[in-house]
Amino acid sequence: xxxxxxxxxxxxxxxxxxxxxxFAPGNALLGEILTEGGGRRVLxxxxxSVAQAWPELTRRIETYFADLGFxxxxxxxxxxxxxxxxDDALVRRVWGLIDREHIDRHSYVIVIGGGAFLDxxxxxxxxxxxxxxxxxxxxxxxxxxxxGVGVKCAINGFGKKNxxxxxxxxxxxxxxxxxxxxxxxxTCRAGLIEAVKVALVKDGSLFEWIEKHVDDLAALVPAALExxxxxxxxxxxxxxxxxxxxxxxxxxxxLDFGHWAAHKLEQLSxxxxxxxHAVAIGLALDTLYSGRCGLLRExxxxxxxxxxxxxxxxxxxxxxxxxxxxxxxxVHQGLEEFREHLGGELTVLLLRDAGVGQDVHAxxxxxxxxxxxxLREYQSKPVRTLRVRP
Numbered sequence: 001x002x003x004x005x006x007x008x009x010x011x012x013x014x015x016x017x018x019x020x021x022x023f024a025p026g027n028a029l030l031g032e033i034l035t036e037g038g039g040r041r042v043l044x045x046x047x048x049s050v051a052q053a054w055p056e057l058t059r060r061i062e063t064y065f066a067d068l069g070f071x072x073x074x075x076x077x078x079x080x081x082x083x084x085x086x087d088d089a090l091v092r093r094v095w096g097l098i099d100r101e102h103i104d105r106h107s108y109v110i111v112i113g114g115g116a117f118l119d120x121x122x123x124x125x126x127x128x129x130x131x132x133x134x135x136x137x138x139x140x141x142x143x144x145x146x147x148g149v150g151v152k153c154a155i156n157g158f159g160k161k162n163x164x165x166x167x168x169x170x171x172x173x174x175x176x177x178x179x180x181x182x183x184x185x186x187t188c189r190a191g192l193i194e195a196v197k198v199a200l201v202k203d204g205s206l207f208e209w210i211e212k213h214v215d216d217l218a219a220l221v222p223a224a225l226e227x228x229x230x231x232x233x234x235x236x237x238x239x240x241x242x243x244x245x246x247x248x249x250x251x252x253x254x255l256d257f258g259h260w261a262a263h264k265l266e267q268l269s270x271x272x273x274x275x276x277h278a279v280a281i282g283l284a285l286d287t288l289y290s291g292r293c294g295l296l297r298e299x300x301x302x303x304x305x306x307x308x309x310x311x312x313x314x315x316x317x318x319x320x321x322x323x324x325x326x327x328x329x330x331v332h333q334g335l336e337e338f339r340e341h342l343g344g345e346l347t348v349l350l351l352r353d354a355g356v357g358q359d360v361h362a363x364x365x366x367x368x369x370x371x372x373x374x375l376r377e378y379q380s381k382p383v384r385t386l387r388v389r390p
Contacts, residue, residue, distance in 0.1 A: 015172040016149050016237045018230055022137070022176040023057070023064045030135070031068045033172045037133060039106040040071040043097060045121050047080035047113025050139050053182035057112075073101040080117035082271050085155040088164075094124035103132055108171065110135045112179075115143040115275070119162075122153030126168035133171040139179035141191025141225070142276050145232035146198070146255075149173050151240055151247070160337060161263040167247045175233060177226045188220055190276035192311055195232035197283055200304065201254045202235050204355025211303060214310045248342060252359050256338075257349045258282035264334025268319040280313035281320070281375070288371040289363065290351040300354055305378060316375040329372065332365055 019029050034042070042065055051057060058075050065072050076097060084090040094109075103109060109132055111121040118136055125134045138148030154165025180188060192210075199206035209231070210217065216224035239255060240246050253259075262282030266273055273281075284305055291301035308315060322330045339346040349357045 012151075012169040014151070014169055014237060014241055016233060017172065017174045018177070018233075019174060020177045022174055022178075023060045025064070025067065030064075030174060033135070033174075034068075034070065034108055037106075037108070037171060039108055039133060041073050041101070041103055041107035042070045042110065043073040043101050043103050043107065044075040044110045045094065045097075045112070046075065046077050047117040047139070048077050049080055050113055050179070050182060051077045054179075073103060073107075078117075078121070080113050082116045082275075084120045085116050085162075086271075088155060090120045091124040091127075091155060094121050095128055098124070098128045098132060103128070105129050105132055108133045108135055110137065112137040112139060113143075114138070114140040115147040118143055118148055119153050119165075120155050122168065122170070123155055123165055126153050126166045131168060134168070136170050136173045137176060137179070138173065139176075140183055141180060141188050141229060142194055143191075144175045144177075144180070145191060145229040146194035146236055148175070149233045149237045149240075159267060160341070161266060162341070175229065177222075177229070180225065180229070185220060186312075187274075187276070188225070189218060189311055190274065190280070190313060192217055192225075192228060193276050193280045193283065193308070193313060194236075195228050196304075196307060196311075197257050197279065198232050198235045198239075198255065200283070200287070200351060200354055201257045201349060201357045202239060202355060204353065206231055206235065207304075207307075207354040211307055214307055218311050250344070252347050252349070253342065254349050254357055257351075257357065258284075258286045260334045260338035260348060261285050261331055264331050264337065265317060265319055268322055268330055269317065273317055273319065277314050277317070280308050280311075281315060281317055284308055284315045284375055284378075285368070285371055286348070287351060288374060289368060292367055292371060293350070293364070295358060296351045296353065300351070303354070304351075309378075314379065316372070316379040320372050320375075328365075329369060331372070332368065335363060 017029060021027060022030055044061055061075055109125045111118055122134055125132045136148050138144040151167055151169045153168055154162035157163035199210055213224045217228060258279055259282055262278035265278045287301050287304045290296035291298055320331055324330060346361050347359050350360055352358050
């Protein structure tokens with residue numbers, strides 16, 4: 001008997017860029033990035049809602065690549081939204097396009113759309129030929145400040161969020177701020193919850209900045225919105241690249257603060273609750289729990305709840321009250337599903353302070369219930385009069 005262990009070090013370059021009007025004739029950013037990779041064939045996919053919001057976009061993209069001399073393999077407008085993650089229909093459609101257009105591992109697929117669309121197309125691209133070069137153009141606040149700069153892609157399976165997926169570092173992520181104005185105001189504002197999240201777990205100074213500018217952010221003042229998106233995206237990317245566990249082989253997922261309840265809430269609502277709204281509620285729940293269990297000062301918990309409310313985001317949803325035959329809230333199942341999704345020991349991040357987290361390995365179910373009940377009460381209170389005292 002013999003055993004031989006080989007270490008296989010692999011290095012990725014994670015390019016995260018910020019620009020405006022990326023497909024304008026004078027904007028060289030995308031052309032430079034693609035030229036750097038040496039590939040020539042380009043296939044573009046665009047979420048239908050984005051194409052509708054920007055009627056001239058398809059023509060501009062075609063002109064852009066014609067001027068650069070790339071081997072243009074077409075532009076395809078495809079359905080988007082959370083529904084495209086419900087099954088593998090869109091994934092198979094993208095596989096078909098990649099095969100038909102002879103896109104290989106040295107070619108590029110450009111995907112332009114919101115987070116769910118990026119996820120589904122990204123999974124198709126990551127699994128075609130074991131991985132084709134993907135260039136993401138996130139178009140929503142949520143995808144620009146969080147998911148679009150990540151290294152994951154997935155669709156839902158077995159009634160669970162992101163059950164089928166892969167880790168795949170995109171060839172580049174280009175955050176074009178021009179796309180932010182194509183969202184409705186509610187969607188645009190709600191996406192800022194991921195900036196609040198990453199500030200709470202990684203950078204207390206960013207949380208203070210958000211507090212200071214919360215009125216401008218709620219009003220979607222462009223300068224504040226774009227600065228917040230960029231700060232959040234860079235914090236997310238820095239953690240992924242430098243946090244020591246980019247592919248989540250351990251048990252701790254600090255960037256998933258508030259997400260154990262959020263993912264379950266999405267499922268319980270039949271995905272009628274958006275990811276951003278679910279994260280706002282999950283964030284409020286875990287912040288309140290952090291205060292009630294003695295980790296977090298009451299005044300800090302109050303500040304977090306106030307910021308969420310000031311951004312006009314929900315603190316509670318009726319699906320939190322769904323129960324099984326024994327009267328147990330179904331949302332509690334989210335903890336085991338959260339653990340199972342990663343494997344190993346249950347690890348949930350709570351807060352010790354703004355910007356300072358602490359991993360715990362169990363939550364008191366009764367205290368979670370008490371916090372859920374409190375969130376229902378807070379939901380009806382005016383902004384800036386909220387108090388988290390039990």
